[in-house]
Amino acid sequence: MELILQSIVNGLIQGGFFALFAVGLVLIFGVMSVVNFAHGELVMIGAYTIWLLHAQNGLAFIPAIGVAIIVVTIIGLLMERFLFRPTRDDPLAGLICSIGVLFILQVVATLIGGDGPSKQVPPPFHGTMVVFDSLRIPYQRIFSLVVSIVALSTLWYFLTRTKLGWALRAVALDREAAALQGININRISMIAIGVGGALAGLAGALMAPLTNINPHMGHNVIITAFIVTIVGGVGSLSGAVIAAVLYALFHTFVTVYFGGTLATICGLILMVVVLIVKPTGIMGVRVSE
């Protein structure tokens, strides 16, 4: 019983991270119709920034998070301006360019942190909250969960309550029609990848004290993001959030009882099944050509 409760709590916290980077991937795909394979590496760079600034050079945790967000956002903006914009007519070209970025960012991380063992960041928030005498939640995880929820709520407000958010969703629905209405596609693309990059940077920064940091950590991130995106329904942000939480719970439970590799295998099979049975995902809408 304790194990089950503990797993639920851990799964929810994990779901917060999953949602942060999956939502970014969905935004970028929705607005620019390019699969950003380097999204996992954006998260990785966020984590490395924390390691470099907070763990190595003693900058406080919260300002370091701010720097991580800014750094990753700038990388995202550069990618849009110099790679995705020139290749907009050809989605495959954008995908291949993002793979090039993936290689470059991995090397950048290796140059910054060296080849050695994975890096650890000591948690800046100490202590553990004990609920019902048995359930233990470190404050670090509570902080991450709260920040994730705040960030996602802000995004929801931005997309549904502001004019810019409407414009962004209009471009995601139909780029040409939006352009005809006078919406600047280039500007909206910059905003989409900026927001996606910021969320990836935030996810990396929040994960840094809770995980092993190495140049290849982006691999698992992108696999998770794909699973969550597909299960949630491509292009659906609420679907991605729901799928992130459900998949995180699922993954945590299978990991606890059967092991991590099997959990990922199940996730991938689940994704293929969703693609076959309901390609629009749990929250997706059927789009006709």
Place this chain on the structure above:
Amino acid sequence: MNSRLKKIIGSLVLLATLVAIPHFLKFHHQDLLIFLTINVLVVASYRIVTLTGEWSLIHAVMMGVGGYTATLLFKNFDLGMWFTLPLAGGVSALIAALLCFPLFRMTQFYFLIGSFAAGEAIRLVWIQYVNPFGGTGGLSGVEPPIIGGIDFLDAIPYYYLALTVVGFCLFILYRIENSRIGLTLHAVHWKAPLAESVGVDTWRYRALAFVIGSFFVGIAGALKVHYLGTITPNQFGIGFMVFILIWVIVGGYNRFYGPIIGVVVLTVFDESIRSFAEIRPAIYGAVLIISILFLPKGLESIPAKFKAWFGIGSNSDAPPLADK
């Protein structure tokens, strides 16, 4: 001199070069030459999958399926290479045929992601089930054959063996592409509705291309494991898949020889920047981006571009039926 004679002389020169090359190389480079020969088959077989316009991300894993099949057959049933090669191809093709049912319900982006997921799942199965796949450490102890007293463990004999097998497979792939099937695959890519309207079952042809490509890459996997002697799941991860994509795209995928040029040029390039060690992937990434931005039709389009600049010949950039 007529073109037929030119072709024959060209082929003879090429053949003589290929036969002579290993004798001028150091041992390390002989090794590399064998892997390059095998990789030529990998990209050529990938091309047949992409002919229908679907870019799969499972090709590297299908190579692994061939490799694991050869390994398990060799270790458990003591089968020689002449049996493991075709059987490796056969098992890859069989698994590909089964995967067709889920995968080809999708197209484009969904197919890309779906094939990636299926491949990753297969690869994780190799990691999860230590018996019989050996887990992360993989399997070892596969040996090359000894035929007529020649030990193919040595690099040069094995190179000739690989060259023969790969050459034979390339010949078949080339014939397939220029046969009725190959033309239909082009039609499925560029004019799918039209092809359907004249009675072509596009699903069947997409699946057929995928199965044929998997068959030949399975053979490539077996060739590799027989030389290397060991096999691990990480040899066939997304990293290697990305390299296949890079070779095909940098070489150019509009013609049969484009991907082959890509793998040869980039392997030589990769070897020449060996001294940069840890920043090599970044150089690779930069080359990839630059070639996508400035040479979207790949290296093979360079001669045609030169001709166009100087006004010689017709601009034959476009692939057959490419007027989408």
